[in-house]
Amino acid sequence: MKVGLQASLSDANLDVAQVSSQRQLAISMSAIAASAGRTAPLNLCLILDHSGSMNGRPMETVKQAALKIVDSLSPGDRLSVVVFDHKAKVLVPNQVIDNPAGLKNEISRLKTSGGTCIDEGMRLGIEELAKAKKDTISQAFLLTDGENEHGDNDRCLKLAHLAAEYNLTLNTLGFGDHWNQDILEQIADAGGGALTYIQTPEDALLEFTRLFSRVQSVGLTNAYLLLRMMPGVRLAELKPVAQVVPETVELQPIQEAGQVSVRLGDLMVDSPRVVLANLYASQLPVGRHPLVQVQVRYDDPAQNLESVLSDPVIVEANVVTTFQPAPDPQVQQHVLALGKYRQTQIAEQKLQQGDRAGAATMLQSAAKTALQMGDQTAATVLQENATRLQEGEELSESDRKKTRIVSKTTLQ
Structure with missing residues (x-):
């Protein structure tokens, strides 16, 4: 599997008379499959809130959604289930799906009680995923309907960053109207995943299915965008890099041996991640000039390959004497x-x-x-x-x- 990589400037022309020119660089990245279908097994952990406030229809619809996911898993995929109220426990230890009926029985028997401690659920979920993270696509679905009343939100964020270091992706699902959107967004952003809002119990099945379809399309993992600026070109000092597709996330660039790296996480097949970089270029003479080299470093779990480098793409600008703005509509x-x-x-x-x-x-x-x-x-x-x-x-x-x-x- 390879990376599809494209880069476009907000306006590829620069004015020769400008001492400094600002441009937005849009970089689109996706996985390109050599053959149809997912080739690396999925390593999925469901981290489910079963506190007392989930009683009744909410818990029943979440169980139905979880059961459908079990049915949707492929041979060789792995599943674990962690549940939490004011404490957490492993309901289904990490295992290959060879007895779906037994797993579904465990999920079906789940009852509600107690308060909410999200970080303990996250800790156990990360431990279960880590047992089988090698050569798999490791994903967690973290669902809660409440505030982390018995836990520590700072610990949640530390665990999310730890998950990313382990190449585990955390997706968050907020159920109803009483969860903390700031914390769940920060967990998903740090964990490289998606934030989902389940407004009513009737939406649970649709939103779980939508998220499951997204993780099924993951082809490459642990992707980093690498930017090597040419002399006279620099990133903006404030909020220089952000993802805008499939969701908007402010990204943190890291200086790395003459280049800048930005962690992206998973790359999907046929569904690109798009990142915007805010660049400044110093005055240049008339003609075509390279501004930045763009590359992606990634893991290919299906091929047991790590830190693979894509072919580089050189982004050029055309410096002209008579400048007429020509903005790129997609950028x-x-x-x-x-x-x-x-x-x-x-x-x-x-x-x-x-x-x-x-x-x-x-x-x-x-x-x-x-x-x-x-x-x-x-x-x-x-x-x-x-x-x-x-x-x-x-x-x-x-x-x-x-x-x-x-x-x-x-x-x-």
Whole structure:
């Protein structure tokens, strides 16, 4: 399996008269399969909240979704199940799927009780995944409906970073309206996974299935984007790199022996990750000039290969005497997606500070950005919430969670 790698500047022309030029570089990366179908086995851990607040329909629908996932696993795949209330336990130890009926019986018998301790569930889940992480695609689905009342949120984030170091991906699913979107987003971002909102019990099966389809499309793991800037080219100092597809995530670049590396995690087949890098180029003479070399380092679990390097891509700019802006429309879409997310983040900060008018103004700006992108769903949610604030209403927990989800993703 190889990497599909493409890179485009927001405008490939530079003005010879400019002392410094700013450009956004959009880098698209996906796994290219040599043959159809997933070749590396899946190593999946379900980390499920079974606290008392999950009683009734929520627990039943989550069990139904988990049972469907068991049915969807392929021969050779591995499953473990960890459950937590105010403490955690391993319900199904990590094992190859050779007795689905026995696993399903264990899941079906799950009852609700107690409070919520997310970090203990994460700790046991990471331990179970680590038992079979070699030459597999290791994924956790962490589901909770509440605040981490018996746990430590800082420990959650440390465990998420530890999981990424182990090449384990953490996906988070918030059920209902009383979970902490800040913590679950930070866990998913640090763990290289997706944040999912299950608004009602009836949505559980659909959202689990959607997330399972995503992990089934993973072909390569532990991917790092490598950027080698040419002389006179540098990254912006503030928030220089962000992922914008499949969801928006602020990324942390690391200086590494003459280049910058950024961890991406998994690469999917036919579903690219797109990263935006904010570059500054010093004045250059007329003609074509290389600005940056782009490469990806990755693991291929199906071939038992680690730290494989893709072929490099050299990004060039054309320096001209008569400059006419020629923005790349696809890169502009990515720039708008990042703008929508950052505007919404500012709105949430203002709301926390008690600045309702400022929050409403930023939500309106984010709604306009979403409209420019053609993201009607986000535009509607963001504008409705801006209007509520302007009319003196409070945003419900559901409103806040919808805002977070539409700011991170594009739902057209």
